Amino acid sequence: MINNIPRTAKPDALTSLLRSDLPDLGEIQVSVVETSPDRSSEADSLTWFLNEANRWPRLVAEEELRLGRLIKTGKDDAGNLTPSAQAAFTELVNRNLRLSYHAAKQMRVPREEMMELISAGNIALLGAARDFDADLGHRFSTYAFWGIRSAVMRELNFLRRTVRLPRNLHEQLSKLRKAEAKLIQELGREPEEEEIAAVLACSPEKITELRSYQQHGQSLDAPLGEESDTTFGDTLKDEDATTPAAHAEAADHKDALHEVLAQLTPRELEVTRLRHGLDGEELTLDAIGQLQGVSRERIRQIEAAALRKLHEGIRR
Numbered sequence: 001m002i003n004n005i006p007r008t009a010k011p012d013a014l015t016s017l018l019r020s021d022l023p024d025l026g027e028i029q030v031s032v033v034e035t036s037p038d039r040s041s042e043a044d045s046l047t048w049f050l051n052e053a054n055r056w057p058r059l060v061a062e063e064e065l066r067l068g069r070l071i072k073t074g075k076d077d078a079g080n081l082t083p084s085a086q087a088a089f090t091e092l093v094n095r096n097l098r099l100s101y102h103a104a105k106q107m108r109v110p111r112e113e114m115m116e117l118i119s120a121g122n123i124a125l126l127g128a129a130r131d132f133d134a135d136l137g138h139r140f141s142t143y144a145f146w147g148i149r150s151a152v153m154r155e156l157n158f159l160r161r162t163v164r165l166p167r168n169l170h171e172q173l174s175k176l177r178k179a180e181a182k183l184i185q186e187l188g189r190e191p192e193e194e195e196i197a198a199v200l201a202c203s204p205e206k207i208t209e210l211r212s213y214q215q216h217g218q219s220l221d222a223p224l225g226e227e228s229d230t231t232f233g234d235t236l237k238d239e240d241a242t243t244p245a246a247h248a249e250a251a252d253h254k255d256a257l258h259e260v261l262a263q264l265t266p267r268e269l270e271v272t273r274l275r276h277g278l279d280g281e282e283l284t285l286d287a288i289g290q291l292q293g294v295s296r297e298r299i300r301q302i303e304a305a306a307l308r309k310l311h312e313g314i315r316r
Contacts, residue, residue: 045115053097061139067092068134079130092129096141100125103149107156120155121148169213175200176210260313267292268306275303 059067067088074085081089100121104114128144154174179199183191193204200207242250261269274283274291285296285303292299 046111046118049097049115049118050101053101056094056097058098059092059095059140064092064140065134065137068132068140071130071132072134089129092132092140093125096125096129096144097122099141099145099148100152103145103152106149107152109156109159113156113159116159117152117155120151124148124151169210172210173213176207260310263309263313264306268302268309271299271302272306272310275299 070088071081071085071092074082074088076082100118103121104117107117109117124147125144128140128147132140132143134140176196179196180191183195183199187195193207197204197207261272264272271288271292273279274288275285276282283291285299289296289299
């Protein structure tokens with residue numbers, strides 16, 4: 001299943017965890033469905049993967065060490081594998097595909113997310129198989145599982161964020177958390193940003209920037225407390241803001257006003273606007289008369305005619 005795998009970066013050192021017992025992985029319980037190499041069956045990708053993994057029995061410790069030695073002795077100075085070492089590498093990976101599944105299964109995620117976690121675990125499995133040192137006498141499955149589980153957890157954190165962050169930022173955030181935890185133990189208090197920056201060899205401004213990425217989204221429907229009916233969205237309400245209903249009502253009134261004003265002549269419309277301040281300050285009859293070059297009485301007559309039309313239009 002795994003052939004001609006490119007060389008991957010060396011994983012984090014896990015030798016301190018090798019004394020821990022590997023969880024009981026058991027057997028993968030899955031109904032085997034015949035699948036063609038091009039995956040043209042009706043089985044989904046997860047079922048296909050489980051069927052493939054189930055085809056490879058688990059190795060005993062002696063077989064793991066034998067394959068590990070073949071891989072180690074089959075590397076040239078550039079890290080490339082000889083054909084025999086490549087064959088051993090492929091078998092070691094295929095025989096341990098179930099490790100990625102069991103690490104992902106522990107996360108209790110929906111089925112559609114399982115393959116994302118398994119894929120991250122498989123990448124860690126490839127790195128562990130290439131760097132496995134059989135001369136130390138440790139079981140490969142024990143050595144690889146903790147790195148696989150760490151990769152699965154990083155992928156889960158990446159998937160669950162409302163705003164996705166680049167993977168290099170996740171690595172930086174992980175280093176930040178580890179540095180903070182170490183300094184808290186050493187200092188017995190919360191460390192200052194300058195102290196953390198000194199450990200990570202960066203500027204305090206960089207620490208501030210990384211902290212901003214640690215913020216997570218909050219649902220507007222989330223309750224403020226277990227016994228409270230108030231939601232987070234309720235606290236964001238602007239009491240002075242116009243409600244959607246009031247805004248719609250005002251828009252209707254504006255449309256109706258434009259429809260009624262359309263019945264006026266240009267001069268009647270101009271006098272009405274100036275007299276009632278539709279465009280700003282209200283003017284007196286005398287002031288409008290001076291602007292129009294007519295008498296005060298003539299402006300009053302124009303206004304009266306306009307108002308009659310408006311009243312008739314409203315009654316309709």
